[in-house]
Amino acid sequence: MATKKKLNKKPVKSKPAKTQSAAAAARNRQEKTFLRAADLDLEKFEPTNEQKKDLYYYLLLNRAFDDRVAKLYRQGKIIGAAYGSRGQEATSVGSTYALGKDDIVGPIIRNAGSIIVRGLPVKNFLSNFVGRSTTPTRGRDGNSHLGDLELGVFAPISHLGSLVINLAGCALAFKIKKQPRVALTYIGDGGTSTAEFHEGMNMAAVWKLPFVCIIENNNWAYSTPTSHQNLTPDLAVKGKAYGIEAIVMDGNDVMEAYRVSKYAIEKARAGNGPILIESKTMRMKGHAEHDDAFYVPKEQFAEWQKKDPIIRCEKYLLDHRVITAQENEAIKARVAKEMEDAEEFALNAPFPNSGDGVTGVYAD
Amino acid sequence: MATVTYLEAISMGLREEMLRDSNVYMIGEDIGVYGGAFKVTKGFIDEFGEDRVMDTPISEAGIIGVCVGSALMGLRPVAEMQFADFISCGFNQLVNQAAKLHYRWGEAVPMVVRCPSGGGVHGGPFHSQNPEAWFFHVPGLKIVSPSTPYDAKGLIKAAIRDNNPVLFFEHKYLYRRIKGEVPEDDYIVPIGKGEIKREGKDMTVIAYSSAVHWALEAAEQMQKDDGISVEVLDLRSILPYDKELILQSVKKTSKAIVAHEATLTGGVGGDIAAFITEHAFEYLDGPVKRLAALDTPVPYSPPLEAHFLPNKDKMLKTMRELAAF
Numbered sequence: 001m002a003t004k005k006k007l008n009k010k011p012v013k014s015k016p017a018k019t020q021s022a023a024a025a026a027r028n029r030q031e032k033t034f035l036r037a038a039d040l041d042l043e044k045f046e047p048t049n050e051q052k053k054d055l056y057y058y059l060l061l062n063r064a065f066d067d068r069v070a071k072l073y074r075q076g077k078i079i080g081a082a083y084g085s086r087g088q089e090a091t092s093v094g095s096t097y098a099l100g101k102d103d104i105v106g107p108i109i110r111n112a113g114s115i116i117v118r119g120l121p122v123k124n125f126l127s128n129f130v131g132r133s134t135t136p137t138r139g140r141d142g143n144s145h146l147g148d149l150e151l152g153v154f155a156p157i158s159h160l161g162s163l164v165i166n167l168a169g170c171a172l173a174f175k176i177k178k179q180p181r182v183a184l185t186y187i188g189d190g191g192t193s194t195a196e197f198h199e200g201m202n203m204a205a206v207w208k209l210p211f212v213c214i215i216e217n218n219n220w221a222y223s224t225p226t227s228h229q230n231l232t233p234d235l236a237v238k239g240k241a242y243g244i245e246a247i248v249m250d251g252n253d254v255m256e257a258y259r260v261s262k263y264a265i266e267k268a269r270a271g272n273g274p275i276l277i278e279s280k281t282m283r284m285k286g287h288a289e290h291d292d293a294f295y296v297p298k299e300q301f302a303e304w305q306k307k308d309p310i311i312r313c314e315k316y317l318l319d320h321r322v323i324t325a326q327e328n329e330a331i332k333a334r335v336a337k338e339m340e341d342a343e344e345f346a347l348n349a350p351f352p353n354s355g356d357g358v359t360g361v362y363a364d
Numbered sequence: 365m366a367t368v369t370y371l372e373a374i375s376m377g378l379r380e381e382m383l384r385d386s387n388v389y390m391i392g393e394d395i396g397v398y399g400g401a402f403k404v405t406k407g408f409i410d411e412f413g414e415d416r417v418m419d420t421p422i423s424e425a426g427i428i429g430v431c432v433g434s435a436l437m438g439l440r441p442v443a444e445m446q447f448a449d450f451i452s453c454g455f456n457q458l459v460n461q462a463a464k465l466h467y468r469w470g471e472a473v474p475m476v477v478r479c480p481s482g483g484g485v486h487g488g489p490f491h492s493q494n495p496e497a498w499f500f501h502v503p504g505l506k507i508v509s510p511s512t513p514y515d516a517k518g519l520i521k522a523a524i525r526d527n528n529p530v531l532f533f534e535h536k537y538l539y540r541r542i543k544g545e546v547p548e549d550d551y552i553v554p555i556g557k558g559e560i561k562r563e564g565k566d567m568t569v570i571a572y573s574s575a576v577h578w579a580l581e582a583a584e585q586m587q588k589d590d591g592i593s594v595e596v597l598d599l600r601s602i603l604p605y606d607k608e609l610i611l612q613s614v615k616k617t618s619k620a621i622v623a624h625e626a627t628l629t630g631g632v633g634g635d636i637a638a639f640i641t642e643h644a645f646e647y648l649d650g651p652v653k654r655l656a657a658l659d660t661p662v663p664y665s666p667p668l669e670a671h672f673l674p675n676k677d678k679m680l681k682t683m684r685e686l687a688a689f
Contacts (some may be wrong), residue, residue: 104437136469136470137468137469140467140468140469141468141469145468146468146469147465147468147469147471148469149436149471154433154436155465155468155469157460157461157464158460159456159460159461162429162456162457162460162461165425165426165429165430165432165433165457166429166430166432166433166436166457166461167433168426168429168430168433169429169430169431169432169433169434169435169436169437170433170434170436170437171433172430172433172434173433173434173436173437173438173439174437175415176389176415176416176434176439177437177438177439183433195425196425196426196429196456196457199421199423199425199426199429200426200429202421202423202426203420203421203423203426203430206421207418360466360467360470361466361467361503361504362466362504362506362527362528363466363471363472363473363474363527363528364527
């Protein structure tokens with residue numbers, strides 16, 4: 001039972017005793033099932049004040065984008081379902097912001113923030129939720145299902161786990177071509193139950209690919225709680241089985257999400273193999289706008305509301321005088337204006353012509 | 365010109381493409397040191413190194429999925445399914461990711477999945493199937509299936525140069541049994557183009573892969589015994605298939621049989637038969653016949669498998685039935 005105890009025990013903070021040799025410290029780290037952010041030396045990955053402001057701006061834009069989609073959904077203007085990322089913005093924003101320009105990210109359904117950070121204008125992004133021609137998919141796919149290699153965004157498919165393999169494939173190409181690039185993708189707690197998650201992680205591990213996978217453990221897979229997907233409360237333990245480093249981070253703290261992701265991305269880039277990160281977070285709405293999440297206990301929502309990533313970031317920036325109250329208002333106004341313009345643009349953008357959909361099945 | 369086996373021709377084509385384009389790489393189970401279950405990539409790892417001849421874990425979805433990812437990053441992967449049967453484990457990556465990607469976001473996915481397929485080798489239900497029809501229904505994929513060494517080399521090269529996901533069905537029974545002359549120079553057989561393998565005027569057999577061989581043998585005998593002149597059309601490509609050539613031939617002979625080794629119901633032959641009746645109805649002097657394997661799993665024991673598979677004798681019987689119209 002020793003192992004089990006170890007699993008459930010909060011890992012000891014990694015400050016090694018002075019008498020401990022470096023080798024012993026390394027061994028100690030290796031024996032841990034997974035690390036926590038506090039176990040890592042993340043000082044050099046601290047974002048600058050300008051970066052902190054950026055992160056805050058993207059968090060706000062991610063939230064405002066989702067809120068706008070929800071509003072339009074209720075007005076009957078969204079085509080099909082409307083998926084959001086409320087409560088999980090810090091994970092997408094912090095981790096994608098930690099990527100380099102030539103890196104690639106595979107966002108899934110709760111990672112609108114990743115697409116925004118990579119630079120797709122919100123007006124074009126929103127167009128994809130209303131089936132217009134002014135999006136990278138030209139109306140061929142909906143919601144956040146879009147890809148743009150110029151921006152380093154790999155489009156997801158609805159089948160969970162698939163992107164883990166595809167992004168491992170990108171990382172394989174980087175390794176073969178000896179390019180210093182990294183591939184990042186996400187999976188939910190539910191998605192880790194798929195065979196494709198396993199195949200992708202295992203291949204990435206065996207080949208030591210420059211690949212980072214973030215499990216967003218948001219407690220719910222549609223209506224199924226994480227406890228019905230996995231017996232272990234910490235999904236990071238899966239990293240141990242692949243023989244790779246795994247880290248648990250606070251997914252509702254954008255600064256921590258940035259630091260941990262940056263650490264993992266740079267370590268993977270240096271040729272140390274893939275890293276698995278478990279982001280502890282919470283899906284603050286239903287699976288999509290059509291789902292009122294009646295099955296989620298009210299207390300759970302209340303508990304996580306206290307950890308809201310945007311309120312936390314705002315408080316941090318004001319408390320640490322990274323921004324003034326005035327600047328804060330200015331950022332919020334900028335975001336509001338951007339979303340106002342985006343809605344105006346998207347709802348007035350042309351639909352594709354009905355015949356446009358018959359081309360492009362094959363590449364030339 | 366060298367006389368080589370069907371298997372050697374595939375190997376030649378792969379090797380030439382590896383030499384021609386450093387973005388081409390091979391990936392699959394046991395293809396490296398072991399050279400592949402059928403030795404198609406024998407010696408490749410020594411020549412090209414393990415970065416370009418990659419042995420993988422047993423993960424068919426993984427193999428196909430990393431092909432997609434790496435293809436988007438500029439490589440041209442060629443995957444080997446150890447047996448075509450195992451492609452079912454990678455089905456999702458092919459039909460949902462690879463096939464729909466260009467349509468959804470305009471990026472090309474240049475990748476080839478080689479599938480050693482076919483029966484007659486006593487492989488039983490899981491090492492003998494011809495699963496091309498599973499993918500025939502999927503817009504965005506291409507499917508080729510050569511019957512001769514010349515076409516095998518030309519088609520594998522065309523598949524590697526194509527900017528779409530191409531399934532390359534190579535027939536295991538033909539691997540070492542079929543030999544032919546193959547130029548050592550660079551050439552391709554264009555995808556989507558069939559070929560008349562035998563000229564005739566009384567009926568057309570539309571076939572691909574192993575079916576071409578028993579169609580040719582049966583045609584020979586029909587000429588000799590019955591004085592019936594049979595034209596044999598080798599499709600070579602299944603998706604897309606050469607509609608023009610089919611119409612040309614059927615309009616000339618007025619009778620058609622579609623033959624393949626895969627099972628009958630829901631098979632490629634049904635679509636081709638429908639195409640002919642839609643577009644050449646007034647030229648037909650009889651029903652479009654189909655010859656295929658029985659609608660059962662591929663059985664293991666030799667008498668069972670022989671009964672299951674189509675062959676020259678069944679082909680002759682079908683030809684005579686049609687000739688009677």
